[in-house]
Amino acid sequence: AQTVTQSQPEMSVQEAETVTLSCTYDTSESDYYLFWYKQPPSRQMILVIRQEAYKQQNATENRFSVNFQKAAKSFSLKISDSQLGDAAMYFCAYATSGSRLTFGEGTQLTVNP
Amino acid sequence: EAGVAQSPRYKIIEKRQSVAFWCNPISGHATLYWYQQILGQGPKLLIQFQNNGVVDDSQLPKDRFSAERLKGVDSTLKIQPAKLEDSAVYLCASRPFWFRDHRRRANTEAFFGQGTRLTVV
Numbered sequence: 077a078q079t080v081t082q083s084q085p086e087m088s089v090q091e092a093e094t095v096t097l098s099c100t101y102d103t104s105e106s107d108y109y110l111f112w113y114k115q116p117p118s119r120q121m122i123l124v125i126r127q128e129a130y131k132q133q134n135a136t137e138n139r140f141s142v143n144f145q146k147a148a149k150s151f152s153l154k155i156s157d158s159q160l161g162d163a164a165m166y167f168c169a170y171a172t173s174g175s176r177l178t179f180g181e182g183t184q185l186t187v188n189p
Numbered sequence: 190e191a192g193v194a195q196s197p198r199y200k201i202i203e204k205r206q207s208v209a210f211w212c213n214p215i216s217g218h219a220t221l222y223w224y225q226q227i228l229g230q231g232p233k234l235l236i237q238f239q240n241n242g243v244v245d246d247s248q249l250p251k252d253r254f255s256a257e258r259l260k261g262v263d264s265t266l267k268i269q270p271a272k273l274e275d276s277a278v279y280l281c282a283s284r285p286f287w288f289r290d291h292r293r294r295a296n297t298e299a300f301f302g303q304g305t306r307l308t309v310v
Contacts, residue, residue, distance in 0.1 A: 109297050119226070119278050121301035128297075167231055173287045176245050177222060177299050179231040 078103045080170050082180035089158045090188050096143075097153045097183045099168030105129075108172040110144065110151045115165045115182075124166070127151065155185075163187040191215065195281050195302035203310055207269040210305045214262070214283030220244075221258055222299060223266050224280040232280055238264065271309045278304045 079102045089095035101110070112124040127135045127144050135142050139159075143152045155162055168180040194213040202208050214221050219240055224232035235254065237245040240261040249256070253272070258264040268275055282299040 111298055119280075119304045119306070121232075121280065121282070121299075123298045123300075126298055171284075171297065171299070176234045176237055177282070177284070178234070179224075181231045 078105075078170050078172070078176075078178050080168050080178050080180040082168055082183050084183045085181070086184045086186070088186040088188060089155070091158055091160060093158055094154060094156045095158055095185065097155075097166055097168075097185070099151045099153070099180055101149050101151065101168070101170050103149070103170065103172070105172045108170060110142075111169040111171070112140070112142070112153045113167045113169060113179075114162075115167060117164075121167075125153065158187050160187050160189060193281055193283055193300050193302035195279075195305055197305055198303060199306050199308075201308045201310060202271055204273055205270040207267065208271055208307065209268075210266045210279050210281075210307075212264045212266070212281030212302060214264070214281070215300055217285070218283035218300075219261075219286040220284040220299075221264050222280075222282040222284075223256055223264070224282065226278045226280055226304075228277070235266070235279075268307075271307075273309050276307055276309045278306050280304045 081100045108129045110127045114122045114124050125135050125137045125140050127142050134144050139156045141154045165182045165184050167182045171177045196211050221238040223235045225235050226232040235249045236256045238258040241258050256266045282301045284299040
């Protein structure tokens, strides 16, 4: 069974600084995708970034980037120039063909002004 | 493109009562998920549909929860009877068909509705 582990229940960062959220996963599949979702207090799940396992290049979306280490099954999210609006719960998620979309337990990010 | 629609947004019921949630996925999305998210935890999959067939309902408490997806479009999730521990946010999500050839894939992420916040008292 696929599992996703986020070992940091809470993280904090100063505004304009950089923070990295960790995620590891376990799978025997070769074709899969990894995602980071953001969930503000409204509970709406918002996609932050996606990574295709067949691509070696790390995905980047503006201030958000990932460090995808396929052999180590590690998928961390780096947020640069943190903003107050980045404060939320962040979930790492894994998906493959025909299977469930599996989430980690989340990391609560606080951004301090 | 319209997003995933869920209703109601909020529901308060007494224990042992029944409740139903409704989800309208994004048009053309083959896969539909229902998740239960207890405060402070990650979403837990209750059931996954592919078109109108059930792919995974291994974590659905079948003695009290039921779900259907009529004609492979809208879906309803029902709880009967509700317990206090069912208090949670119920999230519906949909995803496009997953092509084996990754060059044919467009969006692969799941799109979520705003959720239904259920309080059982």
